[in-house]
Amino acid sequence: MVRCDDRPPYLILYRVIELKRLTKRYGDTLAVDDLSFNVEPGHVTGFLGPNGAGKSTTMRLILGLDSPTSGEALVNGRRYTSLSRPMREVGALLDASAVHGGRSAYNHLLCLARTNDISATRVSEVLQQVGLAGVARKRVGGFSLGMKQRLGIAAALLGDPGTLMFDEPVNGLDPDGVRWIRDLMRSLAKQGRTVLLSSHLMSEMALTAERIIIVGRGKLITEATVAELTERYPSLEDAYLALTASSVEYGAAR
Amino acid sequence: MSVLASEWLKVRTVRSSYLALGLSLGGILLGIAVAWAAVGMYDSTTPERQAHASIADLEEVVLIVPQLCMGVLGVLTITSEYTTGLIRTSLAIVPRRWPVLAGKSAIVGLLGLVTGPLVVFGTYFAARLMIGDRFRGSYTTPLLDKLPTLVTSSLSVVVFALLGLGLGATLRSTAGAITILVGLVYVIPIIVGNLPEPWSERLGSVQIGALPREITGDDLTHSVYGSLLPPVAAAIVLIAYAVLPLLAGAWLMRRRDA
Numbered sequence: 001m002v003r004c005d006d007r008p009p010y011l012i013l014y015r016v017i018e019l020k021r022l023t024k025r026y027g028d029t030l031a032v033d034d035l036s037f038n039v040e041p042g043h044v045t046g047f048l049g050p051n052g053a054g055k056s057t058t059m060r061l062i063l064g065l066d067s068p069t070s071g072e073a074l075v076n077g078r079r080y081t082s083l084s085r086p087m088r089e090v091g092a093l094l095d096a097s098a099v100h101g102g103r104s105a106y107n108h109l110l111c112l113a114r115t116n117d118i119s120a121t122r123v124s125e126v127l128q129q130v131g132l133a134g135v136a137r138k139r140v141g142g143f144s145l146g147m148k149q150r151l152g153i154a155a156a157l158l159g160d161p162g163t164l165m166f167d168e169p170v171n172g173l174d175p176d177g178v179r180w181i182r183d184l185m186r187s188l189a190k191q192g193r194t195v196l197l198s199s200h201l202m203s204e205m206a207l208t209a210e211r212i213i214i215v216g217r218g219k220l221i222t223e224a225t226v227a228e229l230t231e232r233y234p235s236l237e238d239a240y241l242a243l244t245a246s247s248v249e250y251g252a253a254r
Numbered sequence: 255m256s257v258l259a260s261e262w263l264k265v266r267t268v269r270s271s272y273l274a275l276g277l278s279l280g281g282i283l284l285g286i287a288v289a290w291a292a293v294g295m296y297d298s299t300t301p302e303r304q305a306h307a308s309i310a311d312l313e314e315v316v317l318i319v320p321q322l323c324m325g326v327l328g329v330l331t332i333t334s335e336y337t338t339g340l341i342r343t344s345l346a347i348v349p350r351r352w353p354v355l356a357g358k359s360a361i362v363g364l365l366g367l368v369t370g371p372l373v374v375f376g377t378y379f380a381a382r383l384m385i386g387d388r389f390r391g392s393y394t395t396p397l398l399d400k401l402p403t404l405v406t407s408s409l410s411v412v413v414f415a416l417l418g419l420g421l422g423a424t425l426r427s428t429a430g431a432i433t434i435l436v437g438l439v440y441v442i443p444i445i446v447g448n449l450p451e452p453w454s455e456r457l458g459s460v461q462i463g464a465l466p467r468e469i470t471g472d473d474l475t476h477s478v479y480g481s482l483l484p485p486v487a488a489a490i491v492l493i494a495y496a497v498l499p500l501l502a503g504a505w506l507m508r509r510r511d512a
Contacts, residue, residue, distance in 0.1 A: 063346045066511035081349040092346065098339030100268060107267040114260035115347050155343065 016040050016194055017062060017163060021071035024057055024218075031057040033218035034071070039196050041162070044189045046209030046226070047198040048240055050248045054218040055198045056094065059165050063092055075163055087116040087159030093152035093166045101141025105132050105151055108140055109158060118158050126154040131180070145172025153184070163194040170199055182208045202237035206230070214240065216247025257348055261357035265331065265365070274327035278369040278411075281319030285312045285377035289384045296388045309389040313377040317407050318439065320366075320373040321414040325435045328362045328418025332503075333428040345512045355423055355504050362415040370411030374404050406466045413462070416496035423503025438462055447478030455480035465492040 017039040024032040032054045039045045049055050060066045062073040064081035072079065075090050083089055099108055109123045127133045130150040135143070140151065149169050156164055166185070170178055178201075185208050189195045199205050205212070206226055214221040221243050222229075226236060233239035265271045292309055299307070332355070335341035348354050378400070385393045414435075421431040439462065446457040458464060458480030467474055467481070468488035474481040483491065 060342075060511075064349050065342055065346055083349060086349055087347050094342060094346075095339050098342060100264075100334060100338050100340055102268045102270070103264075104267070107263065111260050111263050111267070112343065112347055114263060115257050115344075117256050 016076065017165075017196060018074040018077075019058070019062075019071070020074070022058065022061060022068055022073055023070045024054075024061055024066060025069045030218050032061065032068075035215065035218065035220055036071075037213055037220055037223055039194055039213075040211075041192055041194040042189060043210035044185045044195045044197055044208050046205045046212045047196055047215070048200075048202075048205065048212060048244075049198075049215040049221075050244050052217075053215045053244075053247065055215060056167055057218075058215070059092065059094060059167055059196075059198070062165065063090070063094075085116045085159070087112070087118065087161060089159070089161050090163045090165070091156030091159060091161040092164070093149070093156045093169055095167070096145065096148040096152040096169070096172075099140045099148065099151065101139065103140055104137050105140055105143070105154075106136040108151065109155060112155055113158050116159055122158060122160075126157045129157065130154040146174060146177050149173055149181075150177070153181075162192070163196075164188060165196045167198050168200070169197070170201055170204060178204060202235070202240055206236040212236070214243055216244045219247075221247065257353040257357040258360055261354070261361050265361050268334070270330050270334070271327060271365075274323045274330075275365065275369060278320035278323040278373060279376075281316040281323075281373040282376040282380065284319060285316040286380050286384070288312055288315065289381045293384055293388060304388070305390070307389050309385065309392060311392075311403075312381040313374045313404065314407060316377050317374065317410070320369050320411045322436070322439065324362070324366045324369055324411050325414040325418035326432055327365065328415040328420075329422040329428060329431040329435065331358050331362055331419055332422040333426060333431060336422075336426040337428060342512050345507075351508050352504050355419075355500070355507055358419055359416060359500060362419050363412050366412035366415035367409075370408035371405075373411070374408040378404055403467075403470045403472070406469050410462075410466045410492070413492055413496040417462075417499055420496070420499025420501075420503050423507055424499055443478045455482060459483050459488075460491055462492070462495050465489075465495075 019036050019038070022032055022035045023030070035054070035058065047055050057066065061068050062075065062080060064079070075083075080086060080090060103111070105127065106123060109126065110120055113119070113123050124133070124136070127136045130153050132147065132150050132154065135147070140148065143151065149172055153166070153169060156166065170181055173181060182204065185195055185197055197209060209226055211223070211225050212229060213223050229236055229239040233242060289312055296304060296307055335344055344354055345351050382393045387394050418431065418435055421434050422428070425431045425434070443458070443461045443463055446461060447454060449457065458478060459468065459482040461479055464474060464479030464481065465488045468483045469485045469492065471485060472481070
């Protein structure tokens, strides 16, 4: 099993995301349809699927932002909504542009940190870690999408959580930033954390993730290692396109 | 407590808060300007006309300024999170959700509690000082007699701030919440004032603008408002204006997908 320097192994075993027959219906659209899978610690798990496949909805369901129609999502064996200081267990980046443009990067993070009793020192630390220390006092409204992605990642890291979820964190990043995210994701996983990463960049995913979960129309299509997929298909991209060919559907729920 | 600290920081770190506070306090300047103009006119007219001159209570005239500004601040405190999408983060990191709205209520309520008295008492004392015994001594009534009206008017600013927040939490839309807020102050009283009796007086008595003066037992016969409610009932209705939208907002916030 996975080793981690600073935490005993038994903790690591529990640090997982479990979906049990998770279902979410908006009106007559099934955004997530009887979805069950586990995300394990120690490696990056890639979360793939066409637009509208239900990836973002699944992440919102895990975070308790939307309530499931049936089934459940557990983090470390518990429902997310039962956590009293959730930032210390789960960090998430859903939408990097979801920030108040008038607030500085530092103040934005401090507003979040306060709710979970996270110190201002930690805010400076994560700003340093994502490379935004130099613009920490600048208003977020002037940030590029790439800088906002870094800010969103900083927010996810604030509570030093064992579980991390990133929805399309690579969008808007320059090649340098893409490389940085890849290294960051891998190092976070290597520390024994559980990392769920969604992206449409297949070549990038092939380099970053070890396991892949593919969904289409809210249903699980495949759960496999990158190695297994690239053995059966010429590349991860070919695997993805072949497996999702029948699930591409535009205009589905969020 | 940690959520409260976060909400306080949120309000402190955006410009719109300072704009709303600044404009609210601008109400005092408006009052002073009106008093200055009135004194000028009074002093340049004949003693016969001075004997018939009267002036409205300036602190009541300018009260609408802090009321609307703090109402809008209440709205923006929550709707800015919905329009930017920040609310998802705010609710994800506080899964019980209601503390977020409770924290915001405490902060905007407190800001209303500071600006309301500042503007009302500030305008009153400035006007009292400038007008002196002009206008048949309407500004020479003993302060103690005036106190209930001044305090009630001040507190109405708190109601507006909380009402704005409640509307914002319920509607999740800046434009929608501000429209209703302004409608409650300007549009609905005019419609109600033109209804046939007894409905005009009945509905006029529960208008938000009528309630503070019903609490102090003022005469409202020459206004669009009615004054059917006894002080205690008026106070309860006024508090309901602040509390009911907030409760609706809290309930919806808990139930709705973010």
